[in-house]
Amino acid sequence: MSSNIFDVENIRLDFPILDKTVNGKKLIYFDNAATSQTPKQVIDVISDYYLNYNSNIHRGVHFLSQQATELYEGAREKLKNHFNAKLNSEIIFTSGTTHAINIVSSGYSEILSEKDELIVSELEHHSNIVPWQILCEKTGSKLKVIPMNDLGELELDKFDELLNENTKLVFVNHVSNALGTINPISEIITKAHKYGAKVLIDGAQASAHFKIDLQNLDVDYYVTSAHKLCGPTGVGMLYGKKELLENLPPYQGGGEMIDQVTFEKTTYADLPHKFEAGTPNIAGCIAFGAAIDYINSIGLDKINNYENHLLQYATAKLNSIENVKIYGESENKTSVISFNVKGIHPYDIGSILDKMGIAVRTGQHCAQPIMDFFKITGTLRISFAFYNTEEEIDFLIDTLKKAIKILS
């Protein structure tokens, strides 16, 4: 799809921040994989909550509390429908992807033993490596790694070799934050299930780009963050199959998550409240639902087509610049481009782009194993959202060429 079919100019009007100037230049925001911008429809929901409904949920008999509870549970329903979970109670609100992963990894510390094995991929964000390392230290379980190839794709035949009857958990990201590779999670889930292993998919980089059907995937746990898909920061989702979440020990103790408390024994509340101890980020969760509505009002298919168009457009332009090397060249990618210019440190280029108003990410992208694989210390990463334009990419390319000239 070309940009003239997708009404990007109209969509940009929903994002007031895109009119901002930084360092005296018009902002060009190409750091969407770190966090996406928030449309005014979502911002309005947050301010509406504090102006009209602010109160604690699930407790008060009073009007405001009931209204807030309805909105909060309504947001859960929106997530359940959007991701096609079977039950509302399978959707747990968390503070983000990292929190969601930690709920699961912490629960498994009481389930796993020394003979058990876990499999992670080489393409992971640190947040989907470190909690499992901690888990293995606690339980004595063994952590194995699915390697990747030069294109930045997982080697599934090697995955076959790692699987066995002792495999208890497999955790892979749906999309790599550093390279943009879309992993074949459906195949991974099917293969893991043959050995009875459970699979956790980190969807932080996926859910903003294409439709995810949890029941169809038959995934055991799926986690994501609101702020990657036009929602607020500090909110995320843990999806888990009902029977698995029921058997997973609670992560935090506190109010909201209990059924009966005496000093002798506490019984826990049913799902989803068992994992939602304390007062949650109510406004944020409601806004997460609003963000889902916003994304669906445009349509993920349209978004995906348009972002792919931007990806192809930018990739071709970058490849035409001498000494540019792109990392992550899989045919299945989201709109993320990680690259370096030979002989120039990404930090230097990033600094100059910033002065020209262009926001990009430089560094290791919390994915040191990937950097080690390519034997580099970091990359420049540009990541597009559906509100970016070809013109912005043209300006990036021109500025990049100037930066290379100054720095060479």
Next chain:
Amino acid sequence: MKIIDIQNQIIEEFEVMNDWMEKYEYMIGLGKSLPTMDNNFKSDSNLIKGCQSRVWLHAELKNENIFFHADSDAIITKGIISILIRIYSGQSPKEILDSSFDFINKIGLKDHLSQTRANGLSSMIKQIKMYALAFQTKLN
């Protein structure tokens, strides 16, 4: 030359520059002409942690003055290193400890001190002061 005099000299040099582009071009020039650090000094113990670009800082005491050797894999960072070396290398530990780092704001490089930049400027400053403190203790 005293630290404050060198700092004022640098402030004056930056004052005549019209925009950030000129400042960056100047720093890039400085970075390119900074002598390469001896590979022996590029050790893990001299590596400053928490920087997006790698920065190595080595110091030695000669005749009661500290001499700094530093390097980075990013050229703008090297430019900043060059400025720091010009000011602090060859000074006594006491003078370094007594000096202010306000000149960074005055030459318009304040944003390089911010946490997100993590380009090592604030870490380098901290490390320079640490060396000064360590050598002063040694001298006493």
